[in-house]
Amino acid sequence: MIWDDAFVTLSLEPHTNPWVIVRLKAPCKELSHLSVEENQRLFGYVLAVEKAMLEYFNPTKINVASFGNILPQVHWHVQARFAEDDYFPNSLWGAKVRESFVCEASIEEFVPFLRARLAH
Numbered sequence: 001m002i003w004d005d006a007f008v009t010l011s012l013e014p015h016t017n018p019w020v021i022v023r024l025k026a027p028c029k030e031l032s033h034l035s036v037e038e039n040q041r042l043f044g045y046v047l048a049v050e051k052a053m054l055e056y057f058n059p060t061k062i063n064v065a066s067f068g069n070i071l072p073q074v075h076w077h078v079q080a081r082f083a084e085d086d087y088f089p090n091s092l093w094g095a096k097v098r099e100s101f102v103c104e105a106s107i108e109e110f111v112p113f114l115r116a117r118l119a120h
Contacts, residue, residue, distance in 0.1 A: 002111050003118050008045050010114075017092055018057055018080035018107050020049045020114070028074045031066070042074070045118070049078040052114045057105050063092070 002020065003010035013019035022045045024034075031039060050062045059080035066076050079092055086101040087094060 002114055007041060015092065016101055017085055018053055018103060018110060020078045022046050022049060022076040022078065024074040029068065029072045031074060046076045046078060048118055049114065052117045053080045056110050056113050
């Protein structure tokens with residue numbers, strides 16, 4: 001668990017790539033069911049994760065996705081992508097195209113880095 005408050009939970013997805021899931025706590029299937037203020041607050045967390053990943057990992061790209069096919073609850077996947085990662089250029093949900101990627105920066109050490117940014 002990275003972050004837990006009354007509004008959201010942030011957790012690491014176990015993966016070779018840095019991957020954070022931002023989950024809304026209130027039961028809600030669609031973004032359109034949230035107020036403008038709730039959407040802004042939720043997206044503020046997504047942006048905070050993206051900015052922290054950019055600063056900490058220096059990835060090629062950040063992918064941000066919201067599906068809800070398996071978990072019908074508003075949540076966002078924030079993924080750091082690298083040109084040399086095992087899945088690039090495919091989705092992290094897809095098949096690997098190589099077996100050689102090791103993230104240079106520690107994903108575990110990213111957790112306190114992100115927490116510090118969320119606390120401000």
